[in-house]
Structures are given as C-alpha cells and as structure tokens.
Amino acid sequence: MDFQGDACTKTEAKKGAKTKKQKRMNECKDVEAETSVQADSVEEEAAFPPNFSVSEIKNKQRRHFMFMKLKQEKRKRKLELKKKRKKEREALGDKAPPKEVPKTIENQRIYDETTVNPEDEEVAFDEGTDEFSSYFNRLTNPKVLITTSDRPRGRTVRFCEQLSTAVPDSHVYYRRGLALKRVIPQCISRGFTFLIVINEDRKVPNGMVLCHLPNGPTAHFKVSSVRLRKEMKRRGKDPTEHSPEVILNNFTTRLGHSIGRMFAALFPHDPQFIGRQVATFHNQRDFIFFRFHRYIFKNEKKVGIQELGPRFTLKLRSLQKGTFDSKYGEYEWVHKVSLWALHARILQCLI
Amino acid sequence: MASKSQSCSIWVGSETGILKGVSLSKQQAFNFCEMSCLSRDQEVCVLEWGDPLESEVLVGCANGTVKAFSTEKGIFTESKECGDATQGKFTGLAMMDGSLVTCAESGILKVWKEGCTDTIEINVGNGVCRMRQNPSRRSQVATGGKENPLKVWDLERPDKAIFTAKNVKNDWLDLRVPVWVRDIGFIPDSDKIVTCTGYHQMRVYDPSSPQRRPVLEAEFGEYPLTALSLPASQGTVVVGNTHGQLAVLDLRKGLVRGCLKGLAGGVRGLQCHPTLPLVASCGLDRFLRVHSLEDRSLLHKVYLKSRLNCVLLSSRNLELSGADLSGEVEEVKQEGEEDGETDEVWDAMETVTDKTNKRATEKAAEENAVKGPKKRRKVAKK
Structure with missing residues (x-):
C-alpha cells in the first residue's frame, strides 16, 4: 500500500x-x-x-x-x-437546447392534494361558514387579549408589550395564576375575539397559543428566534397606532388557509395606509416568519423599508377545534413526525 | 348519477351537510348534494343502511331530518322530520323490521313505525353520545353518554332497560369515577358489549352474567376515545381518539395489538368491513383512510375537502371491482394448488437408502424445504 x-x-x-x-x-x-x-x-x-x-x-x-x-x-x-x-x-x-432547471428545495416539494383551488365551491362554502366568517363578513371587530404563562420574566414581558404595539386593539394582562379555562369565559363576556398566550421557558418565550373566541379554533405554535426591538439593527422609530396592512404569503393548503384566516382575523378590516406599516406572515416550509415594517415610496420605482420589530418565527404544533381544551378537545391537526418523509428525504409541507 | 352511486362502496357524511360516495376501484369521490343549497344545519350526524340489501342509505342530519338516499338511483328519495334541532343532534339511527329508530343527544329515543304516525318514545337519559343496534338481534339497542351509563333496551318491551351498567368502584382516593360513554359495540356471537369512554378507557360488559360492572377494562393513550369498531376477525376492537391515534386492542386482556398510523386529526367515524380485514376511518383532518388490519398498512387515503363525521362501508368487496376480485381469488387458488403439489411430492417421496440416489433426493428435499415454508406462510396470512 x-x-x-x-x-x-x-x-x-x-x-x-x-x-x-x-x-x-x-x-x-x-x-x-x-x-x-x-x-x-x-x-x-x-x-x-x-x-x-x-x-x-x-x-x-x-x-x-x-x-x-x-x-x-x-x-x-x-x-x-x-x-x-x-x-x-x-x-x-440560438439552436442551443434550453438550460436545465436547477434543483432547489422549493421546487422539490411534493404536491399536496389539499392545496385549495379558489374555484372550489365546497371549500368556499366551508370557509364561508367557519368560525371566522363573522369577521370576514365584517360583523365583528378584532379585540385581542395578550397574556403569558405564569410569572413571566424580562424578555417575555417585553415581547408581549412589543407584540401589542404591532397588533391594534390588543391589551396585555398579567396572568395572575389563572387557569385558561376560567379566563376564556371572561374574555368572551368582555367581547374579546382573540386570546394570545405566550409561553416561557427559562426566561425565553418558546410557545404561543392563539385562541379565537368565542368558539375556536385554537392553534398552538412553537416560537423561536425572537428578536426584540432593541436587538434590531437599523430599526425605525416605534410603530404608530395606525392599523397595519397584512401580508400572508404561501398559505396554500387547506390547513394553511385555516391558519392564514386566523392571522388575518387578528388585524382590523381596513388598514390605515397613512401609517405605512405592514405586518407580514411569510410561510416557508411550514415555518411562519413574522416581520413588521414601515415602507416609504422614494420615487416611482424605489421603495424603502425599515423594520420596526419584533420579529419571530412560528411553527404550528396543533390546531384544535373549539376553544382551548388540551385534554378533551378534538384536534383538527396534530404535528407528528413522519418517519416516511424523513427516510424518503422528501420535502413534505403541510401549510 | 346512478352509475356513480352504484360504483361507490364507502359513504361518508360531512360537517358541511354533504353525503360523499367514494369508489375505491375507480379512485374517485363524488358529492351527492346540490352545491347551491348547502347549509351547516344539514350536517350529517349518522349514516345507516336502510335495508339489508344495502340499496338505501339513511342520513341523519343535525336539523332533525332523516333522509333516505337510494344507492341505485343516486338521489335522495325520501325525507322525514324525526325531531328538531332543540333535541340535539342524532346519535344513532337503526332499522328494525321496517320501523325506524332514532336517538337524539337529549336522550329521546323514538321508534317510527312504517305508515303509522304514532311513535314509541323512550327517555334514555341526558347527554347521549351514541346509540347502537345489536346486529344479530335487531330489536336490541344500546345507549350511553356523558354521565349516562350503558343501557341496553329491548324495543319490544320499552318500559325498562334490560341491562343498566353499574359504575366502576371508586378510585384509590375513594372518589367517584366519572362516566362518559363515547361509543358502543356489540361483540358478535356473544352477549358482550364493548364501550369506549371519554376518559380513554375501553370496557367490556357482559349482560348475561350477574355482574353489572365491566368484566374487562383497559386504557389506551391519554386522550378521549371517540370511536370504536369491531373487525371481522374476533377477539379485537379498533379504537380511535381525538389526537388521531388508532389502535387495535385485544379483547381478552386489553393489550394493544398494534397501532394504525397516518392520521393527522381526531377520529370521528370508524368502521370495519364486515368480512374483510379492513378498517375505514374519517375525522377532522378531512381524509378518509382505509387501513389493512393484517399488516396495519395504509391502503387508501382520499381527501374529501370537508370535516367528516361518519363513515359507512358496504359489505361487498371495497377496493376491488368485479375483475380484480376474481383475479385475487385465482391467485389464492394457484397458491393452494402449488402447496398441494409440494405436499404430494413429499408424500410421493420414497425413503431411499441407496448411496447413488441419495444426492438427488437431497437436492429435491432441499428445494422443497426452501419452497414449502414460504408458501405455507402466505396461505396462513390469507
């Protein structure tokens, strides 16, 4: 050798x-x-x-x-x-054969059969009569309560405060050790349409429960990469109280539509364009990225944006029918690790 | 419409009030409803066969109407008001020699005799979650619900329940164990009844014995069990829960035989094929799934666009149309023949002591040994 x-x-x-x-x-x-x-x-x-x-x-x-x-x-x-x-x-x-399309993760995604066709009557009916229909028919205005898990510490408290500046008509309350099942009826009686609970682990926000009131659904997200306003580079001045525009990207499947409608229902109907603020929920491979920007038209072609913060990433853990009831509630979708997808090394996206 | 409905072997009722037929041989699903007049109060709560020939499907809607759907013509033929929305949704439908039995959530069980306006009415108690008919003795129905223990009724003598279950003993803290029967099944060829509860227990009751408490209790998972079904092969029961976990439980010791995977959302409807080892499940994830109970693999998965409430299987062969069916039978036969042949070879073989012939026989024996066990295993599986 x-x-x-x-x-x-x-x-x-x-x-x-x-x-x-x-x-x-x-x-x-x-x-x-x-x-x-x-x-x-x-x-x-x-x-x-x-x-x-x-x-x-x-x-x-x-x-x-x-x-x-x-x-x-x-x-x-x-x-x-x-x-x-x-x-x-x-x-x-000129006679050269066309260039081959490069393989990317995005175009390797396997087609999801639940992708919503906008002309589908059945899905349109299903969505038209679901729990969010009262918001989309302009019967209700969103009112959001933001609270945390028990005894929140520094970062989580600041995160809640900053989240409430991004979501109009939202109120941060201290949890006071109350059970969610007791909080929910009180919220309903006071006309709240959303309940957001930020969970914290070792002083880091790591979970979010988004519960639509009065009759569900409830989504549970994992929260990661939280960056508060102070940690942001080149951020703009604090956001104003104008209601922002909402951008929802890539919520294409049936499950994605349900989640997208939920985010849309968090914000008031008519954005105040004078505030020039945009909240973005961008879905990419089941991770939902939240960003909050202010834009300005510099001239006819150029647009400038500055981020206002906070920014965070969400990943859906479960979607439950009805208001928060983790013990006896019926789940519409639960995140399960698909070994098949792992072994086959395919990109299976569900939202 | 008629040809569509005739090819369908699985019927599914959805939350949006659409009756869906699925044809596994054609890999297609059809909606049997006018899309213009959809409404949520027509939500399909229960499905049941109208006659033993399976030419009619009875559809129990949330607004209290029972509609008859002809599978041959592919249209709704009849509609009958069997209560109203105040009584709650239907929890069970049954046909008993021409008369219709309905049961609503409020606990009012009614027997509608054919051509007769008066009804027999039984109050079975509040909060009923399920009413089931005994398939072998059609006049028997069982009911149960939240804080409403399992009761068996003989509809020919409707004054008193023939069996009322007794709650299990208090727990180790001497506290009363809550009752919440979510689904009921009659075990064929015995008097026993199996129930599943909202507190993730599976219980077996034996009305023929003097004991009114369950004779077997087993737990599965930690989430409420919502549906159960008894497969054709005896000794097991399939249960499903709100997290989309399906399991085959043994009825002798209550152990988990195996889990059926692939579900993403809570199970609402579950039915096993009456003769074949197949189980169909549907639920909030809007998919109809058909699993094999032999190897517990997922055979079919159909996206049906709405949340699904209940599923009904026809007793004919599900996924195979006529041609496929005959094909499989032939296969089985062939294997059987081959097996017979090898046996014949074994029988015909002489015991040879000659040295010259020994090698040849050994070879033959080896070959048979290689072939034999495989074949046998296959046959045993079938």
Whole structure:
C-alpha cells in the first residue's frame, strides 16, 4: 500500500503541482529522481484495482493526501465539462437546447392534494361558514387579549408589550395564576375575539397559543428566534397606532388557509395606509416568519423599508377545534413526525 | 348519477351537510348534494343502511331530518322530520323490521313505525353520545353518554332497560369515577358489549352474567376515545381518539395489538368491513383512510375537502371491482394448488437408502424445504 501511495505522489508531481501543499511536498524531492521514475509511475497507476477507494488506504496522512487529490481532480473535470458545454452552447447559438432547471428545495416539494383551488365551491362554502366568517363578513371587530404563562420574566414581558404595539386593539394582562379555562369565559363576556398566550421557558418565550373566541379554533405554535426591538439593527422609530396592512404569503393548503384566516382575523378590516406599516406572515416550509415594517415610496420605482420589530418565527404544533381544551378537545391537526418523509428525504409541507 | 352511486362502496357524511360516495376501484369521490343549497344545519350526524340489501342509505342530519338516499338511483328519495334541532343532534339511527329508530343527544329515543304516525318514545337519559343496534338481534339497542351509563333496551318491551351498567368502584382516593360513554359495540356471537369512554378507557360488559360492572377494562393513550369498531376477525376492537391515534386492542386482556398510523386529526367515524380485514376511518383532518388490519398498512387515503363525521362501508368487496376480485381469488387458488403439489411430492417421496440416489433426493428435499415454508406462510396470512 505504501509503495502504491508513493507512486501516486510521483504521478502527482509529474502532472505538475497546483496547490501550495503539493508544492511544498515536491520541494523536498529531487527533480531528477522524479523524471527517472516517470515511466514506472504510470504503470503503477494502472495497477490500481478498478474499484479502489481512497478510504481503503490505512495511513491517515496518505489517505488525506489522496483524498485531496481526488477532490481536485473531480473539480478539474467538472470545470472542463462546464467549459466544454459553454463552448458548445456558444457554437450552437440560438439552436442551443434550453438550460436545465436547477434543483432547489422549493421546487422539490411534493404536491399536496389539499392545496385549495379558489374555484372550489365546497371549500368556499366551508370557509364561508367557519368560525371566522363573522369577521370576514365584517360583523365583528378584532379585540385581542395578550397574556403569558405564569410569572413571566424580562424578555417575555417585553415581547408581549412589543407584540401589542404591532397588533391594534390588543391589551396585555398579567396572568395572575389563572387557569385558561376560567379566563376564556371572561374574555368572551368582555367581547374579546382573540386570546394570545405566550409561553416561557427559562426566561425565553418558546410557545404561543392563539385562541379565537368565542368558539375556536385554537392553534398552538412553537416560537423561536425572537428578536426584540432593541436587538434590531437599523430599526425605525416605534410603530404608530395606525392599523397595519397584512401580508400572508404561501398559505396554500387547506390547513394553511385555516391558519392564514386566523392571522388575518387578528388585524382590523381596513388598514390605515397613512401609517405605512405592514405586518407580514411569510410561510416557508411550514415555518411562519413574522416581520413588521414601515415602507416609504422614494420615487416611482424605489421603495424603502425599515423594520420596526419584533420579529419571530412560528411553527404550528396543533390546531384544535373549539376553544382551548388540551385534554378533551378534538384536534383538527396534530404535528407528528413522519418517519416516511424523513427516510424518503422528501420535502413534505403541510401549510 | 346512478352509475356513480352504484360504483361507490364507502359513504361518508360531512360537517358541511354533504353525503360523499367514494369508489375505491375507480379512485374517485363524488358529492351527492346540490352545491347551491348547502347549509351547516344539514350536517350529517349518522349514516345507516336502510335495508339489508344495502340499496338505501339513511342520513341523519343535525336539523332533525332523516333522509333516505337510494344507492341505485343516486338521489335522495325520501325525507322525514324525526325531531328538531332543540333535541340535539342524532346519535344513532337503526332499522328494525321496517320501523325506524332514532336517538337524539337529549336522550329521546323514538321508534317510527312504517305508515303509522304514532311513535314509541323512550327517555334514555341526558347527554347521549351514541346509540347502537345489536346486529344479530335487531330489536336490541344500546345507549350511553356523558354521565349516562350503558343501557341496553329491548324495543319490544320499552318500559325498562334490560341491562343498566353499574359504575366502576371508586378510585384509590375513594372518589367517584366519572362516566362518559363515547361509543358502543356489540361483540358478535356473544352477549358482550364493548364501550369506549371519554376518559380513554375501553370496557367490556357482559349482560348475561350477574355482574353489572365491566368484566374487562383497559386504557389506551391519554386522550378521549371517540370511536370504536369491531373487525371481522374476533377477539379485537379498533379504537380511535381525538389526537388521531388508532389502535387495535385485544379483547381478552386489553393489550394493544398494534397501532394504525397516518392520521393527522381526531377520529370521528370508524368502521370495519364486515368480512374483510379492513378498517375505514374519517375525522377532522378531512381524509378518509382505509387501513389493512393484517399488516396495519395504509391502503387508501382520499381527501374529501370537508370535516367528516361518519363513515359507512358496504359489505361487498371495497377496493376491488368485479375483475380484480376474481383475479385475487385465482391467485389464492394457484397458491393452494402449488402447496398441494409440494405436499404430494413429499408424500410421493420414497425413503431411499441407496448411496447413488441419495444426492438427488437431497437436492429435491432441499428445494422443497426452501419452497414449502414460504408458501405455507402466505396461505396462513390469507
């Protein structure tokens, strides 16, 4: 093995060193000796078994060196192929075949059969008569109560305060150790349409329960990457009390529609454009990113935005029918790890 | 419409008031409803066969009407007011030699005799969650609900329940155990009744014995069990809960035989095929799923666009149309024949002591040994 490896270094040298490392190695060798063994080394290379793999080499240094060499060769070949193709394309001119579409995670997503077709009567009826229909028919105005898990600490408290500046007509209340099942009837009697509960673990907000009142549904999210206003770079001045515009991106499936409608119902019907504020819920591979911006039209073509904060990421854990009842409530959707999807390495998105 | 409905082998009732027929052989689903006059108060609560030939489906709506749907013609043929919305949703429908039995959430069980306006009315107690008919003795129905223990009624003698379950003993803190029967099933070829509760217990009662408490109690999971169904093969029961967990429980010791995977939302309706090892489930995740009970694999998954409340299977072969069915039968036969052949070879084999012949026989024996067990396993599976 050692002998073979040696031969390889020599072939390497013959081919002409390219990287610094190889140069260093070559320096110690006699140039004349190299030339004398050239013929032999070619023969040695041919003596490799056809299915020889670098990992079979037992000497670590040698293996590492061989591996580097292999990689280099590969890259070289790839570059050559690329050049060749480019030349061919140029030679063919207009007749060149169309370029292949690159594989991306987004276009590898498997099609979800529940994707909502806007012309579907049945889904339209289902959505038209669901729990949010009173909001979308402009019968109710949103009123939001924000509270936390028991005894919130610094970050969570600030997060709640900043969230309430982003959501109009929202009120932050201290939880006072009350059970949610007792809070909900009180909220309903006082005309709240949403209850948001931020859960905290080790002083970090990590969960959010979004409960639509008076009769559900309830969504439970995991909250991550919370960045408060103070931690934001290049942020604008604090948001005004104007009701923002809402952007909902990529809520395409049936489950996504339910969640999207829920977020939409958090904000008042008519945005006040004078405030120039936008709240964005962007869904990408089941993660929902919340951003809050202020925009300005600099001229006819250019728009400037500045982030106002807070920003956070949500991931849906469960969607439950009815108001919060984790013990006896019926779940419409529960997050379960799909081993099939993990094994098959496919991108399965549900929202 | 008629050809559509004839090909359907699974019927599903949805929360939006649509009756859906699913044809697994054609891989299609149809809506049997006028899309223009949809309303939530027509929500389908229960489905039941109108006659033993399965040419009529009875649809119990939330507004108190029972509609008859002809599977041959593909249209709703009859509609009958069997109560109103104040009595709550229907919890069970049954046909008893021509007369219709309905039961509402408020606990009013009514027997509507055919062509007769007067009805027999029984109050079975408040908060009924389910009413089921004994498939072998059609005049028997069982009811149960929240704080309403399992009761078995003989509709020919409607004054008193023939069996009332007694609550289990107080728990280790000497507190009363709450009652919440969510679904009931009559175990075929025995008097026993199996129930599942909102407190994730599965209980078996035996009305033939003097004991009124359950003879077997088992727990599954930690969420309310919402539906159960008894498969064709005896000794097991399939239960489903609000988190979309389906499990096959053993009726002898109450152990979990296996779980059926793939559900995303709570189970609302569950039914096993009367002869084949198949189970259909539907629920809040808007999918109808058909699992095999043999290897517990997911066979079919159909997206039906609305939340589904109940499912009804026809007793004919579900997923296979006529041609496929015959194909499978042939396969089974072939295997059987082959098996017979190998047996014949074994029988015909002589015990040879000759040295010259030994090698050849050994080879043959080896071959048979390789073939034999595989075949047997297959047959045993079938």
